[in-house]
Amino acid sequence: KQEVTQIPAALSVPEGENLVLNCSFTDSAIYNLQWFRQDPGKGLTSLLLIQSSQREQTSGRLNASLDKSSGRSTLYIAASQPGDSATYLCAVGVYGNKLVFGAGTILRVKS
């Protein structure tokens, strides 16, 4: 059974810092990995999708990497801003068209 773990569970940083969020998964048989952002009480906003054959994806200040063989992904956020404060969820796409989510990292960027 696929399990996804996100570290740290919570993170508080001053504005302007670069930061890394970590995601690990137990079964390397994945189709893709997707990073989402969720604001309190809201839905999920897709940030980046990495296909299983890819190593990296970038969008603006965000960069996500994937090492499928070791079961790890990182989300790098450059020059963090207070508006980046949210919960960040990592999810792996597995057989059966399912997304298996990690518990998330709660990020707070202080101004």
Next chain:
Amino acid sequence: DTEVTQTPKHLVMGMTNKKSLKCEQHMGHRAMYWYKQKAKKPPELMFVYSYEKLSINESVPSRFSPECPNSSLLNLHLHALQPEDSALYLCASSQEDNTEAFFGQGTRLTVV
């Protein structure tokens, strides 16, 4: 347009009520999903529709009944729910199997 629209945004229902949640997307996506998210927990898959056919039911109780009237619409019919069913219900869609998923803003359901 990468929008998935869910209605209503909030719903309070009694345990004897029947209600429906609605989800709509106009991106031409062929896969649609229902997820349930309890407070401070990650979303959990309930149902998957692929090309308007139910492809996955994650052992969801029969008091939840999904329906896909056409490729743009997904409903979740609710009947005789329990207070523990209170949660954020999220709809998602993707172009095909295992491609990028887009989520709606969710329906906050409270069962009293």
